[in-house]
Amino acid sequence: MTTAFVHNYPMRLPPSYTGLVAGYGPPFVALLMADRVCALPIAAGIAIHFAYLILATRRSHFEYHRRIDLEHELRTQRDLFEHRSRIDALTGLGNRREFNERLAECIEHARERRDPAALMLIIADIDHFKCVNDSHGHAVGDQCLVAFANKLKGAFHGPDELTFRLGGEEFGVLMDNYDARQAKERADAFRAELAAEAFAIDGCEVPVTVSIGVGEFKPDRYADADALYRAVDGALYGAKRDGRNRVAEAELSDRNGAGDVSAPADPAMN
Numbered sequence: 102m103t104t105a106f107v108h109n110y111p112m113r114l115p116p117s118y119t120g121l122v123a124g125y126g127p128p129f130v131a132l133l134m135a136d137r138v139c140a141l142p143i144a145a146g147i148a149i150h151f152a153y154l155i156l157a158t159r160r161s162h163f164e165y166h167r168r169i170d171l172e173h174e175l176r177t178q179r180d181l182f183e184h185r186s187r188i189d190a191l192t193g194l195g196n197r198r199e200f201n202e203r204l205a206e207c208i209e210h211a212r213e214r215r216d217p218a219a220l221m222l223i224i225a226d227i228d229h230f231k232c233v234n235d236s237h238g239h240a241v242g243d244q245c246l247v248a249f250a251n252k253l254k255g256a257f258h259g260p261d262e263l264t265f266r267l268g269g270e271e272f273g274v275l276m277d278n279y280d281a282r283q284a285k286e287r288a289d290a291f292r293a294e295l296a297a298e299a300f301a302i303d304g305c306e307v308p309v310t311v312s313i314g315v316g317e318f319k320p321d322r323y324a325d326a327d328a329l330y331r332a333v334d335g336a337l338y339g340a341k342r343d344g345r346n347r348v349a350e351a352e353l354s355d356r357n358g359a360g361d362v363s364a365p366a367d368p369a370m371n
Contacts, residue, residue, distance in 0.1 A: 103154060111161035121158065125151045189266040191243060192250035200265040200273050204326045207275055211318055220318040221284035222333045223274040225253070225291075228310045228345040230270035237305055244302045246270065249295075249309065256291040281317045281350065288313045289348045296346055312340040316351030 103124035110117060125147060132144035187199040195203065204222065211220045227233075227249060234242040246266075253264050253272055261277040276284050292311055299308040314337030316329055323329040332351040340349040 104157075111158060111165045114158065114162050117158045117162070118155070121151065121154055125154075189250075192247055192266045194250050194254070194272070195263065195265040197265070197267050200267060200275075201326070203263055203265075203275060204330070207277060208318055208323075208326050208329070211277075212320055219278065219280045219284075221274075221276040221279050221281065222316050222318070222329055223257075223276065223284065223288050224267070224314045224330075224333050224337045225272045225274070225288075225311050226313075226337055226341070227270040228312055228341075233307060233309075237302075237307065241302050241305060241307065245300055245307055245309065248300045248302065249311075252295060253291070256294070257287070281315070284317070285315050285348055285350060288315050292346065292348055310346035312337055312345045313348040314338075314340060314351060315348060 103121055110120070129144055129147050129151070132140045132147065187196060188194070189196045207220050227245075230242070230245075233245055249270075250264070250266060250272070253274070257264055257274045257276070259276075261279075263275040265273040265275075267273045274288075276287075279287075292313055296308075296310045299306040301307075314333040314335070316333035316336060318329050323332065329351075336349040336351040340347045343349070
């Protein structure tokens with residue numbers, strides 16, 4: 102019983118030692134007090150086995166905690182890998198995978214609410230970003246993306262606002278509990294602030310403007326997250342076609358044709 106106790110309860114040494122002493126102490130003392138020739142050899146055998154179990158307890162204890170530490174390290178590495186798989190390495194914003202999952206979750210929650218608050222999607226694309234890379238090099242271009250991401254995080258940092266880098270120079274924002282007017286005003290304020298002051302990068306003044314598409318999720322209008330994304334992306338390209346450095350709403354773009362994503366994109370709009 103004491104051997105089973107040692108191998109099954111090695112988590113803490115003091116209770117394990119206490120169990121061993123409780124199991125071996127009384128018979129060991131009884132044998133020492135017995136007036137028989139065979140008592141002392143048996144007591145010696147018990148003492149030897151007791152010492153063995155003490156060593157086994159220590160070994161089981163350390164192996165148990167080493168296994169626990171290893172499992173904790175593996176969980177930490179798994180969580181870190183999972184976190185990194187959802188974060189854009191350059192800007193620190195959520196990446197496209199994180200955006201897709203969050204957008205789908207937000208839409209599902211919006212459908213479940215009896216009195217749904219507005220879920221807004223904003224897609225922003227830096228105007229003529231290829232010219233930045235061509236004129237100043239990709240290192241400056243990367244710093245420009247980081248500066249833009251920081252501006253975006255600063256402009257949309259509320260508890261119900263999430264920012265993402267969707268790829269290249271395209272960024273996204275999810276806003277819950279905002280109506281279309283508020284979202285468009287916030288997006289236009291961000292656009293104006295960005296256009297008012299160039300980025301200072303490595304001694305260079307890099308002017309940056311942005312075209313933005315804004316759309317509100319409506320269950321009766323959009324079947325799923327992909328439909329909302331296509332509509333807002335169409336609004337974004339409508340803003341580019343209309344001259345860039347502006348904000349366009351998905352609903353308006355659908356009515357005037359700017360949201361027709363089946364039309365081929367103009368290569369000059371990148």
